[in-house]
Amino acid sequence: MTPKSTLTGLADLDRAHVFHPYTSIAAQQADGPRVWAEAKGVWIRDAEGRELIDAMAGLWCVSAGYGREEIADAMADQARRLSYAHGFLANANEPAIRLSARLAALTPPGLDHAFFCNSGSEANDTLVKLVWYYWNLRERPGKKKIIARDGGYHGVTLGATSLSGLPHMHALFDAPLPGFLHVRKPHFYREARPDEDEDAFSARLARELEERIVAEGPETVAAFIGEPLMAAGGVVPPPRGYWPKVQDVLRRHEVLLIADEVVCGFGRLGTPFGSHHYGIDPDFMTVAKGLTSAYFPVSAAVVADRVFDVLAEGSKEHGALAHGHTTSLHPVGAAAALGNLDILEGEGLLGRAADLGPGFQKLLSDRFGDHSLVGEVRGEGLIAAIELVANRDSREPFPAARKIGLRLHELGLEEGVICRALGDSVAFCPPLVISEDELAEAVERLGRALERLTHELESSGGA
Numbered sequence: 001m002t003p004k005s006t007l008t009g010l011a012d013l014d015r016a017h018v019f020h021p022y023t024s025i026a027a028q029q030a031d032g033p034r035v036w037a038e039a040k041g042v043w044i045r046d047a048e049g050r051e052l053i054d055a056m057a058g059l060w061c062v063s064a065g066y067g068r069e070e071i072a073d074a075m076a077d078q079a080r081r082l083s084y085a086h087g088f089l090a091n092a093n094e095p096a097i098r099l100s101a102r103l104a105a106l107t108p109p110g111l112d113h114a115f116f117c118n119s120g121s122e123a124n125d126t127l128v129k130l131v132w133y134y135w136n137l138r139e140r141p142g143k144k145k146i147i148a149r150d151g152g153y154h155g156v157t158l159g160a161t162s163l164s165g166l167p168h169m170h171a172l173f174d175a176p177l178p179g180f181l182h183v184r185k186p187h188f189y190r191e192a193r194p195d196e197d198e199d200a201f202s203a204r205l206a207r208e209l210e211e212r213i214v215a216e217g218p219e220t221v222a223a224f225i226g227e228p229l230m231a232a233g234g235v236v237p238p239p240r241g242y243w244p245k246v247q248d249v250l251r252r253h254e255v256l257l258i259a260d261e262v263v264c265g266f267g268r269l270g271t272p273f274g275s276h277h278y279g280i281d282p283d284f285m286t287v288a289k290g291l292t293s294a295y296f297p298v299s300a301a302v303v304a305d306r307v308f309d310v311l312a313e314g315s316k317e318h319g320a321l322a323h324g325h326t327t328s329l330h331p332v333g334a335a336a337a338l339g340n341l342d343i344l345e346g347e348g349l350l351g352r353a354a355d356l357g358p359g360f361q362k363l364l365s366d367r368f369g370d371h372s373l374v375g376e377v378r379g380e381g382l383i384a385a386i387e388l389v390a391n392r393d394s395r396e397p398f399p400a401a402r403k404i405g406l407r408l409h410e411l412g413l414e415e416g417v418i419c420r421a422l423g424d425s426v427a428f429c430p431p432l433v434i435s436e437d438e439l440a441e442a443v444e445r446l447g448r449a450l451e452r453l454t455h456e457l458e459s460s461g462g463a
């Protein structure tokens, strides 16, 4: 436990000097930071000595669990042997080469080329640039627009912000940039018409996509991006039949497909990638988070052979592709990824969500499905959310200003579980190493938080 005087000192330094991501500066100045001290498995301890279950694996990323000695050792060994080497002009190092080959073996057939970056956002920006580069090489320079989805989250760099479909990410940032378009969120509970089943809803979404492509002019549309299962937009599994129908439309109009696997990748849905789970055959994949379980910032823009071949041919005329980071192919990052993949594969964690998922989803439905404040319980594998509503019958949401999801999240922290508020949906995305008992304990703790929220609302005059 950190002494009180040290904690106060740290909080003062934080207020004075740390500019936090996704944080209200006013709130940070008023409340100070929450300082974490150590973690093991799914348990994380704050500097005051309180231990919580991290049911969000950090930010959907610590798949192998905290405190894995094997990954720490792999990183330390590599840092001693070769702490850095860059990748420009065909410079390489053994861990980065082995990681590329390992990724190619894990991804669906034909996705064999990894371009390494540091974050999911950068990998998505890389892919936007590669899409544009590709169509220029194919001598179809008019094909530039990228279609994404309302509710999608693809990161915070300029391109990734523009791809994302969350209004608060655009307001005040002058985003999205021109040429980034958004179509309807594939959320059955919120967006389907009363007479539609999931298949009919999927068919309409595909029709709307096609109408949009035709209205824009297929000769201007370069690519479509989607998370196999939408995560930060509220944990939204695609409705039945969605991906095959969407892919038919894209193929008809020669629109490339980017599967953003940053959350779904590396076993979250019980298969190596979300593309395996839903039968997606993408031209590009974005991978990050679970690639190293966030022991080191490594991501990759994965490129299909059919695209890579065009880029390779183009390089004969145009020379070097002028893109890359100082730390692309970082040997310590690659060693972290290899150590992490040894664990994910060696301990059967890539398939664990398929084993635990049905029981986990049932546990959530049993605990929350009939609750008066819960409109929907949804998820797949080891990712899920409950959506809070003011009225179950009409599905009326709470006024956004009440920040009811955030309040449940705070009560969850008090009960000793870390979930994540995504608007009024509250998400679970635990490390894949979580035991069944720990899962049950996490759900129980959120259950207690929900009862407290219910009492608070009753005593303040209801919804």
Ligand SMILES: Cc1ncc(COP(=O)(O)O)c(C=O)c1O
Pocket: 059, 118, 119, 120, 121, 122, 124, 153, 154, 155, 156, 227, 231, 232, 260, 261, 262, 263, 288, 289
């Ligand atoms: C699906 C998806 N894509 C991209 C990103 C961006 O990744 P990063 O935060 O590493 O830039 C995220 C982050 O949560 C994500 O969920």
